[in-house]
Amino acid sequence: MAQRTAAASPRGRTNDPEGLRRRLVDAAYAAFTTRGYHSTALHDLKRQAGATGGALSYHFPTKKELGLAVLRDRVADAVEETWIKPVLSAATAAEGIQAVFAGIVSELEQRGGGVSGCPLNNLALELSREDADFQALVETIFARWRNALADKIRADQSAGAGAMNGLDPDAFATFVVAAYSGAMAMAKVSQSTEPLTVCAGQLAKIIQERRVS
Amino acid sequence: MAQRTAAASPRGRTNDPEGLRRRLVDAAYAAFTTRGYHSTALHDLKRQAGATGGALSYHFPTKKELGLAVLRDRVADAVEETWIKPVLSAATAAEGIQAVFAGIVSELEQRGGGVSGCPLNNLALELSREDADFQALVETIFARWRNALADKIRADQSAGAGAMNGLDPDAFATFVVAAYSGAMAMAKVSQSTEPLTVCAGQLAKIIQERRVS
Numbered sequence: 001m002a003q004r005t006a007a008a009s010p011r012g013r014t015n016d017p018e019g020l021r022r023r024l025v026d027a028a029y030a031a032f033t034t035r036g037y038h039s040t041a042l043h044d045l046k047r048q049a050g051a052t053g054g055a056l057s058y059h060f061p062t063k064k065e066l067g068l069a070v071l072r073d074r075v076a077d078a079v080e081e082t083w084i085k086p087v088l089s090a091a092t093a094a095e096g097i098q099a100v101f102a103g104i105v106s107e108l109e110q111r112g113g114g115v116s117g118c119p120l121n122n123l124a125l126e127l128s129r130e131d132a133d134f135q136a137l138v139e140t141i142f143a144r145w146r147n148a149l150a151d152k153i154r155a156d157q158s159a160g161a162g163a164m165n166g167l168d169p170d171a172f173a174t175f176v177v178a179a180y181s182g183a184m185a186m187a188k189v190s191q192s193t194e195p196l197t198v199c200a201g202q203l204a205k206i207i208q209e210r211r212v213s
Numbered sequence: 214m215a216q217r218t219a220a221a222s223p224r225g226r227t228n229d230p231e232g233l234r235r236r237l238v239d240a241a242y243a244a245f246t247t248r249g250y251h252s253t254a255l256h257d258l259k260r261q262a263g264a265t266g267g268a269l270s271y272h273f274p275t276k277k278e279l280g281l282a283v284l285r286d287r288v289a290d291a292v293e294e295t296w297i298k299p300v301l302s303a304a305t306a307a308e309g310i311q312a313v314f315a316g317i318v319s320e321l322e323q324r325g326g327g328v329s330g331c332p333l334n335n336l337a338l339e340l341s342r343e344d345a346d347f348q349a350l351v352e353t354i355f356a357r358w359r360n361a362l363a364d365k366i367r368a369d370q371s372a373g374a375g376a377m378n379g380l381d382p383d384a385f386a387t388f389v390v391a392a393y394s395g396a397m398a399m400a401k402v403s404q405s406t407e408p409l410t411v412c413a414g415q416l417a418k419i420i421q422e423r424r425v426s
Contacts, residue, residue: 036339039251117338121398125330125338126249128402138402174408175415178395185334185394186387189341189351195387202388206419 021059023049028066029074033119037067037126064131071123071137078119079141084148093152093164094207097176101200104184105193117188120145121181142177149173167210179203234272236262241279242287246332250280250339277344284336284350291332292354297361306365306377307420310389314413317397318406330401334394355390362386380423392416 027048031040042063046056060066083100090096108115116122120141127134150173156164164172179199186195240261244253255276259269273279296313303309321328329335333354340347363386369377377385392412399408 036251038249116342122338124402125335125398129329142399142402171411171415174411175392178399178408178412179388179392180395181398182391182393182395185338186355186391189337189355195391198384198387199391202384209422
């Protein structure tokens with residue numbers, strides 16, 4: 001706390017390099033995933049984090065290194081917390097998927113400040129074609145997400161839960177991630193949670209019909 | 214043709230204002246939907262289109278007006294040509310959807326130069342939250358796309374084709390657009406058509422199972 005106060009002092013100095021690094025990555029995560037990587041000026045992030053130019057270049061010699069840190073330390077965590085943990089801890093994949101959609105819809109509605117979209121998708125579309133390092137990292141995050149879902153579906157099938165019988169775990173996991181990503185993009189465009197609710201309902205129906213048959 | 218030659222002359226002048234406008238919008242469409250709106254310098258577009266600064270500001274006093282023209286005159290057309298026309302002219306919505314996915318996969322594979330993603334999604338995610346005019350236009354394009362699909366599904370249901378029975382046309386149309394948009398984003402990230410093929414296969418299965426039951 002004392003260090004935080006020091007960092008916010010008018011001189012903008014800090015004796016807490018780790019805290020400063022964290023504030024830089026936090027500010028960059030917020031800016032990159034909403035305004036975009038290219039539209040964000042390093043100058044503004046520096047000011048928001050209370051960092052000197054020297055401190056910024058000490059931690060992140062280039063903007064790209066800051067972008068990679070945001071993906072590695074924040075975006076990957078967001079996918080883990082929002083999707084992977086809730087799905088893995090749910091009774092079944094089907095319940096987990098519905099719980100994630102419902103959780104996101106309710107969070108967006110409580111926030112009431114508009115839909116920024118999926119942090120991963122926003123950055124993925126902006127960065128993945130322009131740089132091989134960005135692309136590799138974004139692809140790793142997507143792969144972990146898909147694989148966690150596919151593993152949960154496989155576990156349901158082994159347990160004989162019935163709902164996911166006859167379904168290709170990897171293909172269905174890819175499909176769920178695609179439907180969610182697209183729905184989130186449409187939610188951002190329409191500034192409404194409706195596309196998410198509609199897609200969650202369609203996925204529930206698809207899984208349900210499979211269970212019955 | 215003569216006018217085109219004149220425009221490409223070393224003096225960069227033109228007596229063909231409509232042709233120049235078109236070349237500016239073409240250059241902006243290519244740049245905005247691949248590199249992004251913010252990363253594109255007007256200076257580069259001017260040079261590519263062989264336009265003077267005066268000509269650029271005559272046609273597009275602001276970058277935003279150029280962005281709106283790209284959405285209205287190019288992105289909307291791309292959605293019309295890629296999705297709406299093929300679906301409406303197919304025998305059924307199910308066949309139309311499969312034909313569109315197959316067409317896009319084959320086009321991407323023939324091009325071989327990597328996946329740029331969906332022009333609408335790329336721009337939608339970058340622009341829709343930052344400006345009400347961009348958002349309204351992007352939303353209109355998405356709505357036309359969804360509505361065309363939903364209308365085709367309704368027509369199938371009226372014709373008693375069977376495949377789409379009991380399905381909510383608007384909800385399923387939203388779902389197809391979401392799955393496609395997300396799959397295209399994943400294709401861009403992985404620089405592979407696989408997510409598109411997988412999602413087309415899942416949609417085919419979903420429709421097929423409904424037909425059987």
